[in-house]
Amino acid sequence: MAVARAAANGAAADASRRVVGRHLLVAPALAVLVVFFVLPYLNLLVISLMTPSHRAPYLRVLTLGNYTTLLRDPFTWQVIWHTLWIGGVTTAISLVLAYPLAYHLARAPRRLRGVLMVLVISPLLVGVLIRTYGWMILLQDTGLVNQFLRAVGLRGAPLMYNNTGVLIGLVHVFIPFMVLSIAGTIQHIDPELEFAARSLGAGAWRTFWRVVVPLSLPGVFAGTILVFVLTVSSYVIPSLLGGFTVLTVPLLVVRTVTELFNWPGGSAFAILFFVISLAVIWLYVRAMGRAAHLS
Amino acid sequence: MNLAVGLVYAFLLAPIVVVVLAALNSGAYLRFPPEGLSIRWFVAFAHSRSFTRSLRFSLELATVVTVCATVVGTMASLWVVRFSGRFRNTLRILMVAPLAVPGILTGIALLIFFYAVGWEKTGLAGLIVGHTLICVPYVFLITSAVLIRFDRTLEEAARNLGADAFKTFWRITLPLIKGGLISGAVFAFVTSYDEFNISLLLSGVGTTPLPIELFDYLRFSFDPTAAVAGTISIGMALVVVLITQRLVGLESLYLGGG
Numbered sequence: 145m146a147v148a149r150a151a152a153n154g155a156a157a158d159a160s161r162r163v164v165g166r167h168l169l170v171a172p173a174l175a176v177l178v179v180f181f182v183l184p185y186l187n188l189l190v191i192s193l194m195t196p197s198h199r200a201p202y203l204r205v206l207t208l209g210n211y212t213t214l215l216r217d218p219f220t221w222q223v224i225w226h227t228l229w230i231g232g233v234t235t236a237i238s239l240v241l242a243y244p245l246a247y248h249l250a251r252a253p254r255r256l257r258g259v260l261m262v263l264v265i266s267p268l269l270v271g272v273l274i275r276t277y278g279w280m281i282l283l284q285d286t287g288l289v290n291q292f293l294r295a296v297g298l299r300g301a302p303l304m305y306n307n308t309g310v311l312i313g314l315v316h317v318f319i320p321f322m323v324l325s326i327a328g329t330i331q332h333i334d335p336e337l338e339f340a341a342r343s344l345g346a347g348a349w350r351t352f353w354r355v356v357v358p359l360s361l362p363g364v365f366a367g368t369i370l371v372f373v374l375t376v377s378s379y380v381i382p383s384l385l386g387g388f389t390v391l392t393v394p395l396l397v398v399r400t401v402t403e404l405f406n407w408p409g410g411s412a413f414a415i416l417f418f419v420i421s422l423a424v425i426w427l428y429v430r431a432m433g434r435a436a437h438l439s
Numbered sequence: 440m441n442l443a444v445g446l447v448y449a450f451l452l453a454p455i456v457v458v459v460l461a462a463l464n465s466g467a468y469l470r471f472p473p474e475g476l477s478i479r480w481f482v483a484f485a486h487s488r489s490f491t492r493s494l495r496f497s498l499e500l501a502t503v504v505t506v507c508a509t510v511v512g513t514m515a516s517l518w519v520v521r522f523s524g525r526f527r528n529t530l531r532i533l534m535v536a537p538l539a540v541p542g543i544l545t546g547i548a549l550l551i552f553f554y555a556v557g558w559e560k561t562g563l564a565g566l567i568v569g570h571t572l573i574c575v576p577y578v579f580l581i582t583s584a585v586l587i588r589f590d591r592t593l594e595e596a597a598r599n600l601g602a603d604a605f606k607t608f609w610r611i612t613l614p615l616i617k618g619g620l621i622s623g624a625v626f627a628f629v630t631s632y633d634e635f636n637i638s639l640l641l642s643g644v645g646t647t648p649l650p651i652e653l654f655d656y657l658r659f660s661f662d663p664t665a666a667v668a669g670t671i672s673i674g675m676a677l678v679v680v681l682i683t684q685r686l687v688g689l690e691s692l693y694l695g696g697g
Contacts, residue, residue, distance in 0.1 A: 165604075166522045170530065173515035173575065177533055180568050181545070184552035188544075191551055201554060241447050248444045262680050267451055269626075269676035271633030273650045274669040277657060278454025281461055281469055281666075288457065288469060319451060377541030379636055384657060394543045401547055402640070411551065414544055 192411035201407045210412035220413070224420060227392040230307070231376040234314040235368050238322045241315065242367070246326035247356065251335070264320050272317055272380045279313045279385060280304065305387035313381040318374050322367040329363025330356065365432055369425055376421055393417045455673055462666035469663075484667035493652035494668070500563065500648060501631040504570040508627040511571070512578030513620060519579075520586040534579045537572045542636030545572065550640045562646045569637040574630050578623035585619030585687060618686035625679045633672060 192210055194202040214220045249260050267275060282288045283303035290300040303309050333356060341351040379394040386392075393413070400410035461469045465477035484490050512534075519530050537545060549569050553561050561568075593615070597607040613620075635650040642651050653668050 166518065169514045169522070170518035172511045173518075173534065173579075176511060176568075176571065176575065177536070180549065180552075180572055181537055184545075184548035185540075187552045187555055188548045191555070201551075241450070244440060244443050245447050248440070258684055262677075262684055263448055263452065266673075266676050266680045267455060269629050269633070269679055270455055270669075270673050271635070271650065271676075273633070273635050273653055273657075274458060274672045275454050277653075277665060277669055278456075278458040280657070280661075281457050282454060286468060291470065316450065316454065319447070373539070373541075377543065379543045379639070380654070384654075394541060397547065398543060398639070401550070407551055410547065414547065418544075 188411045189415060191408055192415050194408045196406045196408045201405065207408075210408045211416065213409070214413055214416055220416075223391050223393055223396050224417060226390075227376050227394075227417070228420075228424060230310065230314065230382075230390075230392060231372045234311055234318065234375045235372045237311070237315045238319050238371050239364065239368060242319045242322035243326060243364075245319070246323045246360075246363075247330055249323065250327045250330035250333075264323050267317075268320050272378075273384075275317055276313055276381055276384045279309070279316065283309050283312065283385070304385055305389055307386070307390055309385040310382050310390050313385045314375050314378060317378075317381065318371045321374065322371050325367030325370060326360055326363040329360050329366075333359045369428070372425070372428075373421065376417075458666050458669040459673060461663045462670040464663060467662050480663040480667050483662075483664045487664060489647075489652055490649070490656075490664065490668060493647050493649040494671075496647065497632050497649040500566055500570065501628045503567055504574055504631040505624050505628045507567065507571045508574035508578050508631075509620065509624045512575040512623060512627075513582050515575070516579045516583040516586055520583055535576045538576045542573065542634075543639070545569070546637040546640035549637070560643070561641060562643055565641045566638060566646060566648070569641050570631040570634055573634060573637060574627035577626045577630055581623040581626060581683075581687060582616065582619045585616050589616060622683040622687045625682055629675055629679045632675065 191202060193206050193208065195205040195207050195209065197203045245264070249257060249264065252260055280287070284290070285300060285302070285304070287304070289303060294300055303312070337355055337359070338351050341355050342348075346354065376392070377394060378392070379398065382390050382392045382395055397410050397414045397417075400406050400413060404410075457469065460473065462480050463476050463478070464470075464473060465475040465479065515530075515534055519527060519534065523530055546569065549565070549572075553559075553565060558565070589612070593611055594607050597611045598604075602610065632648075633650060634648070635654065638648045638651050639654070642648060649668060653665055656665055
């Protein structure tokens with residue numbers, strides 16, 4: 145009896161030790177994320193309520209002044225609007241360009257698909273900076289594109305240090321994300337559905353619009369949100385391709401923090417923009433939801 | 440349709456091809472038709488102390504970050520795939536969260552946080568922390584995808600034959616998920632090597648990764664020495680992608696749906 149109970153107790157202790165052991169697996173990741181991700185962001189929120197100072201990064205005096213200054217300044221709103229605008233245009237263009245790629249990729253035979261995936265993903269791994277540099281070489285006034293334009297007798301076009309250059313760079317960098325989002329969804333659309341539509345007499349275009357596109361919307365949805373968020377967060381591209389003429393929120397936030405040493409102001413701006421972006425996305429989600437209901 | 444697709448692919452690859460061409464170009468400006476081939480810019484790069492120093496720093500940093508991220512990320516994915524129960528979705532989101540927020544903002548948050556907790560000269564350690572934060576999600580995503588497909592009956596068989604948990608993991612599980620681990624690791628390596636946003640805010644004198652060095656250079660100069668750095672990155676990216684495709688298949692990177 146006693147032996148059996150001891151054995152049972154031992155087994156229970158072993159079992160709970162095993163369970164604890166298992167959960168230790170996630171401990172390092174949790175530690176890293178909580179200490180170096182969650183806490184810093186919460187801290188950012190706290191700092192945004194501190195008072196800026198000339199002698200130290202900030203004074204430990206609570207104030208809403210950073211936010212009120214921002215909200216009252218028309219320049220703030222200008223930059224925010226411009227950033228959102230760039231986000232919207234980039235997302236729209238990326239969608240148009242990426243969709244054919246995604247469809248082609250998803251429907252490609254296995255071997256070709258492997259090659260295409262390499263082509264789509266390699267740019268991502270090259271890094272934003274290098275790709276932006278490539279665009280600088282192409283889009284400069286003395287760059288390849290303008291050389292070509294002049295060679296065929298046209299005038300050169302200002303493709304850099306303006307919105308155009310920034311948009312080109314952003315679209316280029318984020319198309320792969322759109323492709324990956326949409327392709328994943330299209331791959332789950334049963335090709336039989338397309339065959340069925342065709343066999344019932346629908347043309348290629350009609351099948352595409354009436355069958356494929358509606359079924360691919362979840363991927364489109366996810367992709368557009370992803371690209372929008374990535375675009376408005378971008379620093380390198382507006383910085384290098386926009387020169388000093390294109391000012392976006394990330395550029396201004398970094399400048400405020402690192403050049404003006406106004407940590408509270410920079411934090412407040414970052415958080416304000418974060419909230420506004422969330423609002424924009426929320427509106428988008430609602431609009432999509434309503435559109436889905438109507439159709 | 441195929442033409443349209445081809446054009447978009449051309450658009451995707453154009454700047455990358457151009458960088459390689461510029462690195463091999465004999466002239467200082469890339470002209471069409473190209474002037475000629477030369478390795479003078481590679482030589483210039485090798486002679487540039489600031490570039491070679493930051494190249495070495497980036498490689499060392501990436502190595503350390505890879506080890507950290509792979510260990511942390513793999514352990515986490517093991518837990519999430521097998522033992523997380525009702526916390527599964529929450530943890531999944533948390534693990535990927537660093538990718539969802541602007542890197543530049545994470546960099547600022549870390550910079551301010553380190554100051555707030557009194558950590559003054561963060562240097563290499565600060566960069567390791569920041570980069571690991573960004574790289575763990577990739578390791579997590581790739582190894583999770585591999586673990587989900589993993590046949591657990593193999594482990595059960597081993598346990599039935601008397602092996603303990605650790606031995607089973609070491610002898611059975613690990614060799615079979617090796618592909619995922621390697622892919623995750625090389626992905627982490629390249630991600631750290633290329634990382635800009637966080638490095639921008641956390642780098643200091645003497646701890647300057649190559650992308651930051653390059654950025655400073657590009658703001659004021661324009662000769663193709665920078666293109667050499669670009670070519671190195673491009674070569675690395677190709678190698679990583681091919682390795683990943685070979686070992687795990689790039690489908691694990693499908694976002695949403697896959």
